[in-house]
Amino acid sequence: MSESEINSVVKHDSAQSNVAEPGSFRELLHVALPLIISSGSLSVMSAVDRMMLAGYSADALAAVTPASMLHWTIVCIPLGTILYSNTFISQYDGAGRTGRLTASLFQAIWLAVISGILLTLVTPWTHTLLSMTGHEAGVVAEETIYFNTLCSGSSVLLLAMALSCFFSGRRQTQVVMYVNLFSTVVNFGLNYLLIFGNGPFPEMGIRGAAVATVAARFFDIAAYIVLMRRANRSGTFPFRKCWRMDRTLLKKYLRFGLPSGLHYFVDNSGFTIFLLIVGSLSRDALAATNLAFSVNGLIFVPLLGFGTAVQTLVGHHIGAGLQPAVVRTTWNAVRMAVVWTGSAALLLILFPAVSLMPFVAFSVDGSAAAESLQRLLPTATILLQFVAVYSVFDALAVVFASALRGAGDTLFPMLITMFSSWFVMTLPAWWILSSGSATPQRLWLTCTVHIVFMGTMMLLRYRTGHWKQIHVIDDAGDGIKQPT
Numbered sequence: 001m002s003e004s005e006i007n008s009v010v011k012h013d014s015a016q017s018n019v020a021e022p023g024s025f026r027e028l029l030h031v032a033l034p035l036i037i038s039s040g041s042l043s044v045m046s047a048v049d050r051m052m053l054a055g056y057s058a059d060a061l062a063a064v065t066p067a068s069m070l071h072w073t074i075v076c077i078p079l080g081t082i083l084y085s086n087t088f089i090s091q092y093d094g095a096g097r098t099g100r101l102t103a104s105l106f107q108a109i110w111l112a113v114i115s116g117i118l119l120t121l122v123t124p125w126t127h128t129l130l131s132m133t134g135h136e137a138g139v140v141a142e143e144t145i146y147f148n149t150l151c152s153g154s155s156v157l158l159l160a161m162a163l164s165c166f167f168s169g170r171r172q173t174q175v176v177m178y179v180n181l182f183s184t185v186v187n188f189g190l191n192y193l194l195i196f197g198n199g200p201f202p203e204m205g206i207r208g209a210a211v212a213t214v215a216a217r218f219f220d221i222a223a224y225i226v227l228m229r230r231a232n233r234s235g236t237f238p239f240r241k242c243w244r245m246d247r248t249l250l251k252k253y254l255r256f257g258l259p260s261g262l263h264y265f266v267d268n269s270g271f272t273i274f275l276l277i278v279g280s281l282s283r284d285a286l287a288a289t290n291l292a293f294s295v296n297g298l299i300f301v302p303l304l305g306f307g308t309a310v311q312t313l314v315g316h317h318i319g320a321g322l323q324p325a326v327v328r329t330t331w332n333a334v335r336m337a338v339v340w341t342g343s344a345a346l347l348l349i350l351f352p353a354v355s356l357m358p359f360v361a362f363s364v365d366g367s368a369a370a371e372s373l374q375r376l377l378p379t380a381t382i383l384l385q386f387v388a389v390y391s392v393f394d395a396l397a398v399v400f401a402s403a404l405r406g407a408g409d410t411l412f413p414m415l416i417t418m419f420s421s422w423f424v425m426t427l428p429a430w431w432i433l434s435s436g437s438a439t440p441q442r443l444w445l446t447c448t449v450h451i452v453f454m455g456t457m458m459l460l461r462y463r464t465g466h467w468k469q470i471h472v473i474d475d476a477g478d479g480i481k482q483p484t
Helices: 003-016 025-054 058-083 085-095 098-131 137-152 154-168 173-196 206-231 247-279 283-319 323-350 352-360 368-407 411-434 440-464
Strands: none
Touching (some): 025 058, 025 173, 025 206, 025 323, 058 085, 085 154, 085 247, 137 154, 154 173, 173 206, 247 283, 247 440, 283 323, 352 368, 368 440, 411 440
């Protein structure tokens, strides 16, 4: 990214950040659209891994989703805690307290570096753990390679996410969008070179896909550092004074952010176990599920960006003392998210085969990988009908949980997610498998009920109004009211 492009991005966001009326559709779109595109680019990045690996080998295709979800499961506790800096930054930004805003950023950076180093200690036990899943030996070998490579680069991922919060928390979301779009291009090019061994590069297969992902995150870090220096030419943010650990602020991170991280953990651990249960049926059942989840990701991952926008705006408006704008923002977000997921669900019901076409793009006609892929498509098409059913409830769960987190109500979303992930989805799926009557469709029914339940419960929690009684920051200092 050139200096002129960097200055253009920063100036544009500075000029536009306060244009719209608080709580309006215009404000929500201004903040959310870049994050939706950004999250969509991350979804495309993951889908590209699967598309290219689908043309590489059936074992690699079957392995990539369980391995990536296992990595996400172990990284999401520190990641969720670090990403909660978005709420601290947005509330301090709304309150006009740039010193505490900057200190909040550095607490996230410290957590990112330390957590990433600790996560590398897991890698010696990866193969043993994955061997217990019952997956075929070839799939386990590929899962181990992909997971260990991603895990070794966890510090890079966590640091990139921490730095992004400096911009997203201050509603300068176009910066995050541009950085992620560029890194998606980097990832795509490296995937093409490293998976298949094109040009002077060796053929690395699934390891190449993981290396490309980590390398793209290095690009993110470099870009954010340059952008932060450009954005701080006036010296508004005291970076040199606030880089040390702050025990008071760090305790607040753990009090509010740790439940947020655990929320991600219990949700993703449930889905990871669910995938492992499906994989116990057969490699084809697992690969078909991976295809369906990849399409689902194209719908769901943009919702994560949308949820970040809701969390940011809710936090900012609470910090600025604009509670009516919080309510307007949340319900406007619900309307927009339901339109998005409802439209996507209609397309999946009417044209399911079209959504699977990109996954055959890199397969060679007549090859073993192409023949294996053709066997998967009928089952994957059926599973997409489940995706269509639960997508709208997924939208409700994301929007209301994000609004609750932006207000500091992080404990309830974590607890209800824990209950639903294990007692509505995972344990019933295990019981169906143990009964000997398991099919991919029966297992996916438990997943669908889980998401419907989650969306309903998050809506009910928001409507109680308990979030209005919680204070992450206050006017006088940094007092805290513990959420209940």
